[in-house]
Amino acid sequence: MRHRTLLELAERDGIVLPDSLVSEWPPQLRATDEKGWFRFQRLYDVARSVLRTELDVRRLVLEAAEDDVRDGGRWLEIQVDPSGYAARFGGITAFTDLVLDAVRDASRETGLGMAVVIAANRTRHPLDARTLARLAAQYAGRGVVGFGLSNDERRGSTADFAGAFAIAERAGLLLAPHGGELLGPDSIRTCLDSLHARRLGHGVRAAEDPALLDRIVEAGVALEVCPVSNVALGVYSDLTSVPLPTLMAAGATVALGADDPLLFGSQLAAQYATMRAAHELTDVELAELGRMSLRASCAPSDVLADALADVDAWLAADVS
Template identity: 35%
Template sequence: MVLKAELHCHIEGAASPELVLSQARKYGVDTSDFLRGGAYHWHDFTSFLSAYDAAASLFRSEEDYALLAEDYLTGLAGEDAIYSEIFTSPDHAERAGLSRMAYTNALGEGIERARTKTGIEGRIIVTGVRHFGASAVEDAARFAAACGHPLVTGFGMAGDERFGNVRDYEKAFEIAREAGLGLTVHAGEFGGWESVEAALNHIRPTRIGHGVRAIENPDLVHRLVEENVVLEVCPVSNIVLNVYPDYASHPLPDLLEAGCRVTLNSDDPPHFHTSLGHEYHVARAHFGLDDAILHSLTRTAIEAAFVDDTTRRRLRDTLDAKTVAQ
């Protein structure tokens, strides 16, 4: 058994089909357009976004969001995960009619419930949506910087990385940086290696969400190694969304061979018929990574986590104690 840690998961995209069906019954909503046979159904990126939004729309109250976070983190703990960071979206909160603070408090409550039940540690990364424009991302950054919630420790940007110019979002990330938040940004998925380079030049994050397309530029890979930037890699997502046609084409082994710091993550797990445990299985089965390497990837995630030093030491000690016991 390998202990696990996750840095890249969108909480609305992590809602299990079972939980969504329960929510649909609660609100009297027909889910047949996007949920059939106990699984999400979509056929391209546009229909995936539609299914994502439809499922997210069934979380409308503070208790709904607390249940969502509790359900996801409890499930992670059942797969031997000791740490989780979730991407949250203030924009979804507003669509649900909740204030950003009520939404964040509710997710924090769910994280605390899961920790009480299982011991798993969790944190929140507030995200802006890139294709909503620079002002919307700055608003998200201001909220993240000012909200004061003890579990909000990071800021990121998701959405279509092909939209706009990264320099337009510099102000948002400066707001978050000045507030002492950890920084991550989606790049190097659909935007090519150029989006990774732009993120390094203009945002200077410590982590990149995805980042796999950096492999197309050897100089950029060298820069990632030199600058100690951590990649939040989501292999199954990359295959399902056709970033790569198959696992044999996926650059994870090459990134590791080049010396990149890599972590394993599930992105929007039920939409891609995956889980964090399955990502580790894929890494073993398709990339030939043994338990020692998988352990090192978990350790990288803990070292790169947006947590205080005391929590990091506790997580590191838990990981090392399990390794010694084996």
């Protein structure tokens, strides 16, 4: 969500936002302890609460697409937990229908390829996750491309969600749980062993375990690395500490992402810019990061081919 959209929708409905989402935005975050994560989650929930109407949801999706196009994006996968909006929008199926319709309209208007990843919430019962997995399976091939698991990875037992991921796996969906950010390598192993993850939300802590990193590379599991988010939440002290060079040197598939631009104040292109500056990345390395991001996605073959060709063209023009 754009910051100005948050402010406009809150003012419309008389919602009082905390200073950290208004005058002190972007908020100062740190989630290395439970209190810090609770504060982050509270701000996230406050921001979600301004979505009151169908038009609000459509606006959010369209603006997300417009922002990615501005940053050079060609394919956007929006992750959403329909249960977080079910009460206000007529249930999880009705809300999923709304989001998918908004995605189709936004894609048509902006030219950006788009799809949806339905995610369960670690803080809710694993049976709720099975319900969402069946929902995701119902829409497989109709705009939903993956199934995820979000929220604080220190809460609950990741392995308890294996049943939900098995449902999604049978439906042919990409399995993309969050893991390996606030917790270390053991959390990643559980995502691989119990959830059969093919892409990890974060997974950056794999850099701490060479054997695990080798396993990830060998299996072709992609890592969604979100540098500004990692620093904002206190996982790393600064951008130079984000172990992107270690991951790349090992041959890992890395997709740079902005995580939640509203709360971290940084969009997609800024992740490339900050990593270039922090690690002195060359144009060749930046181009490969772009290619890996595309290959780690569920983009159709024609979108993928065109986007990869444009990355190559950018690099050739820059080198010449």
